[in-house]
Amino acid sequence: MAALTHRGFTALVSQITCEAFAGRKVVAGLVMKRSEEDTGNRCITGQQLSLHGNTVNDSHAEIITRRGFLRFLYGQLLEYEPGRPHPMFEPSTNGKLCVRPNITFHLYISTAPCGDGALFSPRDVDRQKASVDPRIRPPHEPIFSSNVQGLTRTKMEGGEGTIPIEAGFKVQTFDGIQRGERLRTMSCTDKICRWNTVGMQGALLSHFLEPVYLDSLTLGLLYDHGHLARAVCCRLGRGEVELDSLLPAPFRLNHPWLGRVTVCDPPREVQKTKALSVNWSYGDKGPEVTDGTQGICLTRFDSFSIFRAVPGKNVLDVETEF
Ligand SMILES: [Zn+2]
Numbered sequence: 059m060a061a062l063t064h065r066g067f068t069a070l071v072s073q074i075t076c077e078a079f080a081g082r083k084v085v086a087g088l089v090m091k092r093s094e095e096d097t098g099n100r101c102i103t104g105q106q107l108s109l110h111g112n113t114v115n116d117s118h119a120e121i122i123t124r125r126g127f128l129r130f131l132y133g134q135l136l137e138y139e140p141g142r143p144h145p146m147f148e149p150s151t152n153g154k155l156c157v158r159p160n161i162t163f164h165l166y167i168s169t170a171p172c173g174d175g176a177l178f179s180p181r182d183v184d185r186q187k188a189s190v191d192p193r194i195r196p197p198h199e200p201i202f203s204s205n206v207q208g209l210t211r212t213k214m215e216g217g218e219g220t221i222p223i224e225a226g227f228k229v230q231t232f233d234g235i236q237r238g239e240r241l242r243t244m245s246c247t248d249k250i251c252r253w254n255t256v257g258m259q260g261a262l263l264s265h266f267l268e269p270v271y272l273d274s275l276t277l278g279l280l281y282d283h284g285h286l287a288r289a290v291c292c293r294l295g296r297g298e299v300e301l302d303s304l305l306p307a308p309f310r311l312n313h314p315w316l317g318r319v320t321v322c323d324p325p326r327e328v329q330k331t332k333a334l335s336v337n338w339s340y341g342d343k344g345p346e347v348t349d350g351t352q353g354i355c356l357t358r359f360d361s362f363s364i365f366r367a368v369p370g371k372n373v374l375d376v377e378t379e380f
């Protein structure tokens with residue numbers, strides 16, 4: 059998964075001749091596997107929020123990857139015709155569509171996701187339980203070694219790292235942020251944890267699709283089996299009542315196969331990299347480049363062919379205003 063992602067990223071970047079791309083921070087990719095045989099920056103500021111959904115709020119690599127996955131799902135759904143076989147979807151029992159059972163999705167991130175998944179000292183890493191044998195999936199053995207672990211956390215506007223959601227935290231409002239409240243964005247770990255409960259397809263696609271869960275999660279750097287298991291799924295299974303009994307079927311708490319790369323990726327750039335995000339998803343005509351701190355699209359060609367059907371609503375229209 060790591061090799062596929064890095065190869066894809068290198069091929070994409072080679073198409074872009076701009077020195078702004080020197081250096082990279084975090085690369086993430088989602089790989090679809092058809093059978094057994096078979097990209098991080100920052101967040102916008104509150105002032106850049108758009109009520110029309112025209113701004114990319116969170117440009118951390120794994121979040122951009124899931125955004126590309128949604129675009130892929132929409133594109134695949136548009137090709138579905140009732141009564142005709144589709145390579146990816148089949149009807150489920152409740153009138154929705156589900157992904158065919160032979161198809162699985164695998165997320166790779168070049169380093170631990172921000173938030174709870176990165177909340178341990180790298181010096182403590184001695185439990186390398188990740189299996190490189192494709193037939194063995196080590197069971198999750200979550201570690202809860204301190205009371206700051208397992209909390210939901212947010213990235214803070216203008217800040218580095220993540221801070222815990224405090225008791226009594228109220229959901230932020232658009233007008234509050236316009237009055238100067240600092241925008242807080244959920245950490246990537248918390249978002250992955252959510253995908254492991256309600257699926258990666260999001261609320262809108264849940265009207266049409268059964269939940270789509272990750273089959274595996276692979277990290278490049280900062281891998282710790284116990285800490286990652288806690289952070290991305292197992293912390294939700296600690297209640298007195300089994301979480302699965304509270305979730306309506308087919309929703310469930312998903313425990314993906316966790317793994318690390320065997321050939322380590324070189325450490326990420328330490329010098330300041332530009333807050334640019336290079337994004338691509340299967341079906342796009344070319345890479346899209348967005349500015350992570352402004353949430354706007356910088357590319358001049360149409361990589362979003364499926365959204366052209368809705369004039370005035372695509373990213374390119376916003377771009378022309380800048
Ligand atoms: Zn992140």
Ligand SMILES: [Zn+2]
Pocket residue numbers: 198287288290291292312313314
């Ligand atoms: Zn788990």
